[in-house]
Amino acid sequence: MTDVKGAMVGGDRSLNPSQQEDPDLFVRVAERKPNGGIVLRGCKAHQTGNLNSHWMILMPGSKMEVADKDYAVSCAVPVDAPGITYIYGRQSCDLRAMEPGDIDQGNAKFGGQETMTIFEDVYVPPEYVFMDGEVDFTQRLVERFTAYHRRSYVCKAGLGDVMLGAAATVADYNGVAKASHIKDKLVEIAYLNENIAGTAMASSYGGKATPSGNFLPDVMMANICKHNVTKLPYEISRLAQDLAGGLIVTLPADKEFRNDVAGPLLEKYLKGKKGVTVENRRRILRLIENMTMGRNAVGYLSESLHGAGSPQAQRVLIQRLFDLENKKRLAKHLAGIVE
Ligand SMILES: Cc1cc2nc3c(=O)[nH]c(=O)nc-3n(C[C@H](O)[C@H](O)[C@H](O)COP(=O)(O)OP(=O)(O)OC[C@H]3O[C@@H](n4cnc5c(N)ncnc54)[C@H](O)[C@@H]3O)c2cc1C
Known part of the structure; x- marks a missing residue:
């Protein structure tokens, strides 16, 4: 496209x-x-x-x-x-x-x-x-396609599930899982992530059949879902990086762990909680790095921002669909305004 x-x-x-x-x-x-x-x-x-x-x-x-x-x-x-x-x-x-x-x-x-x-x-x-x-049909074609596509951004809630799991695992490995602010940050990740999933599902539940028998998702909710996706994964990533600690960006390379001199030193000084191997700690840190600034940040962050249209594209649709006159009418009715 x-x-x-x-x-x-x-x-x-x-x-x-x-x-x-x-x-x-x-x-x-x-x-x-x-x-x-x-x-x-x-x-x-x-x-x-x-x-x-x-x-x-x-x-x-x-x-x-x-x-x-x-x-x-x-x-x-x-x-x-x-x-x-x-x-x-x-x-x-x-x-x-x-x-x-x-x-x-x-x-x-x-x-x-x-x-x-x-x-x-x-x-x-x-x-x-x-x-x-057929230029007359281009606007409708783009709007319909982007409704499907923006609704399909529920996929980022799947990635958010992985982020939640990774954040919880790194907190376990660091021995801080019981701290109240850690638990609260995990709740915040879940809350943000379910907002993505929920608006995507609402778009499908609000879908309507076209005369041909296709189903179109609800366009407003599809755009709300995608607009959530332009923001919430960034906040989820921030929280996961918070829980991961600075090692996410200072952890030495794998080859250092295989070095005769550096390897044993790293094994000694990078131990996490008892029973957790240094290798597993490294693996979960690298996963969070990968998803928030490595190759899979392409999909989890930048594509969340721009894929299926940059944020402004959704705001244009939301503005077109939010039926402001009707909302003003409701407010004026309750306020007893007669114009
Ligand atoms: C990882 C990734 C995967 C993608 N996969 C696909 C794919 O499979 N298929 C596909 O077709 N597309 C894909 N896209 C493209 C995506 O739809 C576009 O990135 C998006 O529509 C923005 O277009 P652009 O990148 O050209 O940015 P631009 O259009 O240059 O937008 C940059 C900024 O300029 C603003 N802007 C743009 N035009 C105007 C204007 N006329 N007036 C005022 N402001 C404007 C935008 O709102 C935005 O803030 C993908 C993008 C990414 C990042």
């Missing part, structure tokens, strides 16, 4: 696709074939997981004007179609994956990746073209 919109090549966020100096800054139909097939040019930024998918579905990222007809395009493309180039994104601490051992990676099993996906004259046959030039 997300076009580069000119961040790299002197484009301008305030201009529509057709007003940009370079016509390729939003993905566009560069050519229409007599059989109804189309040829794409342009670049989508930040594409999560398309390298491990079979197909991608393209769609416009915003409402289009009549002049933007060539940019109102939605279609399906196999990821290995000729003319596509992927450029892999960098992630914080990514080179740790190339070091021996699995501790410093924090989460050696899972991670995500994003690519810039460049289309240079990619042919799409007519059966895979869903929208070509």
Whole structure:
């Protein structure tokens, strides 16, 4: 969905696709074939997981004007179609994956990746073209898609569950689990996290069937859920880092623990509570590091902020949907105001 919109090549966020100096800054139909097939040019930024998918579905990222007809395009493309180039994104601490051992990676099993996906004259046959030039439908398409997508940000509550577990574990290992402020901070993490889960579920419960039989989630609650996600994981991360202590950023590298001189010293001086191995203490600290500032902070924090639209995108929808006139009417009624 997300076009580069000119961040790299002197484009301008305030201009529509057709007003940009370079016509390729939003993905566009560069050519229409007599059989109804189309040829794409342009670049989508930040594409999560398309390298491990079979197909991608393209769609416009915003409402289009009549002049933007060539940019109102939605279609399906196999990821290995000729003319596509992927450029892999960098992630914080990514080179740790190339070091021996699995501790410093924090989460050696899972991670995500994003690519810039460049289309240079990619042919799409007519059966895979869903929208070509119907600018009137772009706003509704974007709004509906983002309602599903913003509601799907319940996934961050799953990550929040892991953060809660990690914060509680590190407190156990440090021998402070019984302190009242520690318990209270764990309650705060749970409270914040359930606000994400709850608004996502409310969006689904408020979903309505369309005439075609699809279900659309409640758009207001989907946007509230995503807006929670732009903020609450940052506070949850702060609390988890609070409980982890400074070792989260000063812990020596795994290879130091395998060093003949440093290893035994580290084992002696980094002991936690009795019965807890130094290795397990390191593992939980690295997991919190990984999720709050390492590779998985891409998914837990930055994607929470910008994915499915930066915070302002949700505020625009909330403002459009909050029916202020009705709320003013209720207040005036109770206040006995007659205008
Ligand atoms: C980790 C990650 C994964 C992602 N995965 C995907 C994916 O799989 N597929 C996909 O399509 N997208 C994906 N996105 C993209 C995401 O939807 C965008 O990052 C988001 O829409 C913001 O766009 P942008 O990054 O171009 O930032 P910008 O548009 O440059 O926004 C930066 C700031 O500028 C403001 N701004 C932007 N335009 C205007 C304007 N015209 N007027 C006033 N203010 C403006 C924004 O509100 C924001 O505060 C992903 C993003 C991240 C970070």
